[in-house]
Amino acid sequence: MTKFLHAPFEAKSCETCHAPMKDGKVVLTQTDVKALCVTCHDDKAKLIETAKVPHPGAMGDCTDCHSPHASRQPGLPKTDSVSICLGCHSDIDDLQKKAVHHQPAFVEGCSVCHMPHGGDNDHLLRVKGNALCLECHGPDSAPQKDEADHLLTLFNGTVKLPEDYYQKNKVAILPLRFGLGHPVDYHPVSDVMDPTNQSKVKTPLSCLSCHQPHASAQADLLVNDQANNMAFCDTCHKNRLNMEQTTSPGK
Secondary structure, three states, X not given: OOOEEOHHHHOOXXXXXXXXXEOOEEEEOOOXXXXXXOOOOHHHHHHHHHOOEEOHHXXXXXXHOEOOOEEOOOOOEOOOOOHXXXXXXHHHHHHHHOOEEOHHHHHHOHHHOEOOOEEOOHHHEOOOOHHXXXXXXXXXXXXXXXXXXXXXXXXXXXXXXXXXXXHHOOOOOOOOEOOEOOOOXXXXXXXXXXXXXEEEEEEOOOHHHHEOOOEEOOHHHEHHHOOOOHHHHOOOOOOOOOOOXXXXXXX
Protein backbone atom coordinates (compact mmCIF):
# COMPACT_ATOMS: atom_id res chain seq x y z
CA MET A 1 0.00 0.00 0.00
CA THR A 2 2.26 2.78 1.27
CA LYS A 3 5.72 2.74 2.77
CA PHE A 4 4.93 3.65 6.38
CA LEU A 5 2.28 1.70 8.27
CA HIS A 6 0.77 2.25 11.70
CA ALA A 7 1.95 -0.68 13.83
CA PRO A 8 -1.50 -2.12 14.70
CA PHE A 9 -2.57 -1.84 11.06
CA GLU A 10 0.61 -3.51 9.86
CA ALA A 11 0.08 -6.32 12.35
CA LYS A 12 -3.55 -6.68 11.19
CA SER A 13 -4.60 -6.08 14.79
CA CYS A 14 -7.65 -3.99 13.95
CA GLU A 15 -9.20 -4.86 17.31
CA THR A 16 -6.54 -2.73 19.01
CA CYS A 17 -8.38 0.37 17.86
CA HIS A 18 -11.76 -0.85 16.59
CA ALA A 19 -14.69 -2.51 18.31
CA PRO A 20 -17.34 -4.35 16.25
CA MET A 21 -19.33 -2.04 14.01
CA LYS A 22 -22.69 -0.84 15.27
CA ASP A 23 -25.53 0.21 13.00
CA GLY A 24 -23.07 0.28 10.10
CA LYS A 25 -20.80 2.79 11.85
CA VAL A 26 -17.16 2.53 12.93
CA VAL A 27 -16.77 2.05 16.67
CA LEU A 28 -13.53 2.74 18.54
CA THR A 29 -12.30 0.88 21.60
CA GLN A 30 -12.10 4.23 23.45
CA THR A 31 -14.58 7.05 23.82
CA ASP A 32 -12.94 9.27 21.21
CA VAL A 33 -10.00 9.44 18.79
CA LYS A 34 -7.61 11.24 21.13
CA ALA A 35 -8.33 8.94 24.05
CA LEU A 36 -7.57 6.03 21.76
CA CYS A 37 -4.26 7.41 20.49
CA VAL A 38 -2.88 8.31 23.92
CA THR A 39 -3.29 4.74 25.16
CA CYS A 40 -0.06 4.11 23.23
CA HIS A 41 1.27 7.63 22.65
CA ASP A 42 1.04 9.01 26.17
CA ASP A 43 4.43 10.73 25.72
CA LYS A 44 2.89 12.97 23.06
CA ALA A 45 -0.12 13.66 25.27
CA LYS A 46 2.15 14.81 28.10
CA LEU A 47 4.11 17.03 25.70
CA ILE A 48 0.94 18.66 24.41
CA GLU A 49 -0.41 19.23 27.92
CA THR A 50 2.80 20.61 29.44
CA ALA A 51 4.21 22.67 26.55
CA LYS A 52 5.01 26.27 27.45
CA VAL A 53 4.10 27.19 23.88
CA PRO A 54 1.19 24.99 22.81
CA HIS A 55 0.38 24.13 19.23
CA PRO A 56 -3.39 24.66 18.83
CA GLY A 57 -3.48 22.15 15.99
CA ALA A 58 -2.15 19.41 18.25
CA MET A 59 -4.88 19.98 20.82
CA GLY A 60 -7.59 18.57 18.57
CA ASP A 61 -7.98 15.02 17.28
CA CYS A 62 -4.71 13.33 16.33
CA THR A 63 -6.29 12.26 13.04
CA ASP A 64 -6.64 15.90 12.03
CA CYS A 65 -2.98 15.61 11.01
CA HIS A 66 -2.13 11.91 11.13
CA SER A 67 -3.42 8.96 9.17
CA PRO A 68 -4.42 6.11 11.52
CA HIS A 69 -3.44 3.45 9.00
CA ALA A 70 -0.67 4.37 6.55
CA SER A 71 1.22 7.20 4.92
CA ARG A 72 3.90 7.88 2.36
CA GLN A 73 6.09 9.58 4.98
CA PRO A 74 7.31 8.85 8.52
CA GLY A 75 5.13 10.22 11.29
CA LEU A 76 2.08 9.23 9.22
CA PRO A 77 0.98 12.69 8.00
CA LYS A 78 -2.35 12.53 6.18
CA THR A 79 -0.85 14.31 3.17
CA ASP A 80 2.89 15.00 3.49
CA SER A 81 5.20 16.63 6.03
CA VAL A 82 4.87 20.08 4.40
CA SER A 83 1.30 20.21 3.12
CA ILE A 84 -0.10 19.01 6.44
CA CYS A 85 1.17 22.23 8.04
CA LEU A 86 0.42 24.60 5.17
CA GLY A 87 -3.23 23.61 5.30
CA CYS A 88 -3.53 25.88 8.34
CA HIS A 89 -0.52 28.18 7.89
CA SER A 90 -1.64 29.90 4.70
CA ASP A 91 0.76 32.81 5.26
CA ILE A 92 3.70 30.42 4.90
CA ASP A 93 2.01 28.67 1.99
CA ASP A 94 1.98 32.00 0.13
CA LEU A 95 5.77 32.14 0.39
CA GLN A 96 6.01 29.23 -2.04
CA LYS A 97 5.37 31.78 -4.79
CA LYS A 98 8.89 33.13 -4.22
CA ALA A 99 11.65 31.79 -6.42
CA VAL A 100 14.09 30.52 -3.77
CA HIS A 101 12.98 28.16 -1.00
CA HIS A 102 14.71 27.02 2.18
CA GLN A 103 14.79 23.26 1.68
CA PRO A 104 13.43 22.20 5.11
CA ALA A 105 10.50 24.61 4.84
CA PHE A 106 9.02 23.28 1.61
CA VAL A 107 10.64 19.90 0.93
CA GLU A 108 11.90 18.03 3.97
CA GLY A 109 9.25 19.24 6.38
CA CYS A 110 8.39 21.99 8.84
CA SER A 111 9.19 19.75 11.81
CA VAL A 112 12.90 19.94 11.01
CA CYS A 113 12.87 23.36 12.70
CA HIS A 114 9.53 23.40 14.54
CA MET A 115 8.08 21.22 17.29
CA PRO A 116 4.78 19.89 15.89
CA HIS A 117 3.10 19.08 19.20
CA GLY A 118 4.27 21.96 21.40
CA GLY A 119 7.50 23.28 22.85
CA ASP A 120 9.29 25.76 25.05
CA ASN A 121 10.28 28.38 22.48
CA ASP A 122 8.47 31.05 20.48
CA HIS A 123 7.12 29.89 17.12
CA LEU A 124 7.57 26.30 18.37
CA LEU A 125 11.23 26.41 17.34
CA ARG A 126 13.33 23.48 18.50
CA VAL A 127 15.99 25.74 20.04
CA LYS A 128 16.39 29.47 20.53
CA GLY A 129 18.20 31.98 18.35
CA ASN A 130 21.15 31.19 16.12
CA ALA A 131 21.49 27.72 17.62
CA LEU A 132 18.62 26.62 15.38
CA CYS A 133 20.41 27.60 12.17
CA LEU A 134 23.84 26.50 13.35
CA GLU A 135 22.56 23.00 14.08
CA CYS A 136 22.89 22.46 10.31
CA HIS A 137 25.09 25.33 9.16
CA GLY A 138 27.52 25.81 12.05
CA PRO A 139 31.13 24.63 12.08
CA ASP A 140 30.29 22.23 14.91
CA SER A 141 27.31 20.71 13.14
CA ALA A 142 27.60 17.00 13.84
CA PRO A 143 24.61 14.98 12.66
CA GLN A 144 24.69 11.51 14.16
CA LYS A 145 24.57 8.52 11.82
CA ASP A 146 21.86 5.90 12.17
CA GLU A 147 23.54 3.18 10.16
CA ALA A 148 20.70 0.68 10.50
CA ASP A 149 18.08 2.94 8.94
CA HIS A 150 20.47 4.94 6.68
CA LEU A 151 19.58 8.22 8.37
CA LEU A 152 21.18 11.24 9.98
CA THR A 153 19.79 12.66 13.21
CA LEU A 154 19.86 16.22 14.56
CA PHE A 155 18.66 17.95 17.72
CA ASN A 156 19.60 15.04 20.00
CA GLY A 157 18.01 12.47 17.74
CA THR A 158 14.60 14.15 17.48
CA VAL A 159 14.97 15.02 13.77
CA LYS A 160 15.79 12.36 11.18
CA LEU A 161 17.12 13.12 7.71
CA PRO A 162 18.22 10.98 4.75
CA GLU A 163 21.87 9.96 5.05
CA ASP A 164 22.78 11.92 1.88
CA TYR A 165 20.91 15.06 2.98
CA TYR A 166 23.98 17.31 3.38
CA GLN A 167 25.56 16.29 0.09
CA LYS A 168 22.36 16.24 -1.96
CA ASN A 169 21.23 19.66 -0.77
CA LYS A 170 24.70 21.22 -0.67
CA VAL A 171 24.21 22.39 2.91
CA ALA A 172 26.54 25.30 3.54
CA ILE A 173 28.78 24.92 6.61
CA LEU A 174 29.89 28.34 7.82
CA PRO A 175 33.58 28.81 8.74
CA LEU A 176 32.78 30.49 12.04
CA ARG A 177 35.24 30.92 14.85
CA PHE A 178 34.38 32.63 18.13
CA GLY A 179 31.09 33.73 16.60
CA LEU A 180 32.80 35.51 13.68
CA GLY A 181 33.35 34.74 10.00
CA HIS A 182 30.19 35.13 7.93
CA PRO A 183 29.71 36.42 5.29
CA VAL A 184 33.35 37.58 5.40
CA ASP A 185 36.25 37.10 7.80
CA TYR A 186 35.67 38.62 11.24
CA HIS A 187 32.07 39.60 10.49
CA PRO A 188 29.96 38.79 13.59
CA VAL A 189 26.85 36.61 13.39
CA SER A 190 25.39 37.45 16.80
CA ASP A 191 24.90 40.51 19.01
CA VAL A 192 27.88 42.87 19.07
CA MET A 193 28.53 43.93 22.64
CA ASP A 194 29.66 47.37 23.77
CA PRO A 195 33.44 47.11 24.37
CA THR A 196 33.09 49.47 27.34
CA ASN A 197 30.26 47.44 28.88
CA GLN A 198 30.09 43.76 27.94
CA SER A 199 26.61 43.43 29.42
CA LYS A 200 25.22 45.95 26.93
CA VAL A 201 24.36 45.14 23.31
CA LYS A 202 25.81 47.69 20.90
CA THR A 203 24.41 46.20 17.68
CA PRO A 204 21.65 43.55 17.77
CA LEU A 205 22.46 40.79 15.30
CA SER A 206 21.34 37.27 14.48
CA CYS A 207 20.95 35.02 11.45
CA LEU A 208 17.51 36.54 10.90
CA SER A 209 19.00 40.02 10.67
CA CYS A 210 20.15 39.10 7.18
CA HIS A 211 18.27 35.94 6.17
CA GLN A 212 14.68 34.84 5.77
CA PRO A 213 13.93 31.37 7.15
CA HIS A 214 11.41 30.19 4.56
CA ALA A 215 11.78 31.75 1.12
CA SER A 216 13.02 34.72 -0.89
CA ALA A 217 12.84 36.17 -4.38
CA GLN A 218 16.66 36.13 -4.49
CA ALA A 219 19.43 33.65 -3.81
CA ASP A 220 20.82 33.35 -0.26
CA LEU A 221 17.39 34.09 1.27
CA LEU A 222 18.34 37.66 2.19
CA VAL A 223 15.76 39.77 4.01
CA ASN A 224 13.38 41.98 2.05
CA ASP A 225 14.10 39.81 -1.00
CA GLN A 226 17.29 41.77 -1.67
CA ALA A 227 20.08 40.66 -3.97
CA ASN A 228 23.44 39.70 -2.52
CA ASN A 229 25.41 42.83 -3.34
CA MET A 230 26.93 45.92 -1.74
CA ALA A 231 23.56 47.65 -1.64
CA PHE A 232 22.47 45.01 0.85
CA CYS A 233 25.57 45.62 2.98
CA ASP A 234 24.84 49.34 2.86
CA THR A 235 21.65 48.80 4.85
CA CYS A 236 23.90 48.47 7.90
CA HIS A 237 27.27 49.84 6.79
CA LYS A 238 26.46 53.41 5.82
CA ASN A 239 30.07 54.50 5.44
CA ARG A 240 32.21 52.18 3.30
CA LEU A 241 35.35 54.14 4.19
CA ASN A 242 34.87 53.05 7.78
CA MET A 243 33.07 49.73 7.89
CA GLU A 244 33.09 49.80 11.69
CA GLN A 245 30.37 52.43 11.54
CA THR A 246 27.15 50.44 11.46
CA THR A 247 23.51 50.84 12.24
CA SER A 248 21.21 48.20 13.65
CA PRO A 249 19.59 46.08 10.93
CA GLY A 250 16.38 47.63 9.69
CA LYS A 251 17.20 51.08 11.08
